[in-house]
Amino acid sequence: MTQDHKSEMPETLTTAAAAAAFNRKPHTLNRWAWTNTGPVKPVRINGRLAWPAAAIADVLRGVTPCA
Secondary structure: OOOOOOOOOOOEEOHHHHHHHHOOOHHHHHHHHHHOOOOOOOEEEOOEEEEEHHHHHHHHHOOOOOO
16 A cells, blocks of 8 residues: 655745754844845745745755746
């Protein structure tokens, strides 16, 4: 029997988890969101920031997003 599993990485990360991945403080990521200057653009879910895990992984691997 085969079970379907989603990838082990969640689709989005909290600001705290994303900050830990980037080795930055959460305030830095909040500033990126406010000024739209960071390497990853967050999405808002119920008024909270959610950081796309796939985009963070790409940045950490050195993959640059297409404009």
